[in-house]
Amino acid sequence: MALVAFCLVPASAAQAQDRPSRIVSVNMCADQLLLALADRDQIAALSWNAPRPALSYFADKADGYDLTRGNAEDVIVRKPDLVLAGPFSGGPAKAAMRRAGLNVEELGIPGTPQAAADQLETFGLLIGQGPRGAALAGELRDAFAPREMQGNRKLRALYLQRRGIVTGRATMMDALMRAAGLENALEADGFARLDAERLATVDVDLLILDGQGLTEDGDAADQGAAMLAHPVLAARFPPSRRVVVPQAETVCPGPSLVRALERLREAAASVAPR
Structure with missing residues (x-):
């Protein structure tokens, strides 16, 4: 089961003060989590897929943000305090960002609704929005809670x-x-x-x-x-x-x-x- 690739400790007041304020996403799924949980002024740039309605659930929220195609030079010049990337593509770019001293975190791909809810919680803590992450995770778990089904045959x-x-x-x-x-x-x-x-x-x-x-x-x-x-x-x-x-x-x-x-x-x- 793939979960987020980062590990976090519970949020604290000190963490809230250290909340990342210049986040750059180079991954479409990281875009979705940011648009769902982050304050607008926390986001320095989203990936170029963020405003595409065919792929981005929160495309309407992506209006007005700077966009990046994820190459190292474009990200480094923005001086982010957190870069969000996917686990597979962009290996050389991620390596260059890390050599430049940037904090690059990779998101895994949840394979179950429970894993997706866990990722929401963990992601919320990462960006200093723990309560929001926990609330959305709770909504997801509630939606997938077992229900009594009607009918004789599925x-x-x-x-x-x-x-x-x-x-x-x-x-x-x-x-x-x-x-x-x-x-x-x-x-x-x-x-x-x-x-x-x-x-x-x-x-x-x-x-x-x-x-x-x-x-x-x-x-x-x-x-x-x-x-x-x-x-x-x-x-x-x-x-x-x-x-x-x-x-x-x-x-x-x-x-x-x-x-x-x-x-x-x-x-x-x-x-x-x-």
């Missing part, structure tokens, strides 16, 4: 992304499905790829889409989503058997998961089994 759902990529067990989307009272139709762990013929025969009540490659009416707009225009699939999965959970609500595990879960619960309550 609806079978499939999360379909561009070019036939589907999501199986042991993933955050699988956790979302289970919390919404849905059964994941892909029984394997991880990810797989289905062609149109296989998708036409799989036992699925509800198709979950991320909205990428679709028009406002839900039609395929490019080759990535073209299989949804197949006559058999269009008939088998009409709009009433589809729900769009925007990618911005799931790509970064955090506060946005609450809204994604609400969408799935609403769909589960409105769709009848086949």
Whole structure:
């Protein structure tokens, strides 16, 4: 289970006085946590993805902030007291920042709702906003708390992304499905790829889409989503058997998961089994 890569002690008055005041994020998911928890004057710059609605859940809050593409020179010149980065990309840039004496912290990628809530708490402490982090973590835990499900059979759902990529067990989307009272139709762990013929025969009540490659009416707009225009699939999965959970609500595990879960619960309550 991947958690934030930093370790923290409980917040204190001294920590509050040392609250970072020039934070630079070079990671889209760090952007989301900052926009959810930080004071505006704490943020010196966000990553260039922060204002993109297709990826950033808090894109509307990113207006007016300086943006950076994360190269070392652009970050160092801003003289941040904290740099937030991801665990995988930008290795040479992160190394250069550290050689320049900057405090660079890397965020892990939570794999479960509980891990996402833990990360919110830890992140809040890191930026001197412990109470806010704890409050949002509590909201996330409450949203995913077990509920009594109605009905005799769980609806079978499939999360379909561009070019036939589907999501199986042991993933955050699988956790979302289970919390919404849905059964994941892909029984394997991880990810797989289905062609149109296989998708036409799989036992699925509800198709979950991320909205990428679709028009406002839900039609395929490019080759990535073209299989949804197949006559058999269009008939088998009409709009009433589809729900769009925007990618911005799931790509970064955090506060946005609450809204994604609400969408799935609403769909589960409105769709009848086949």
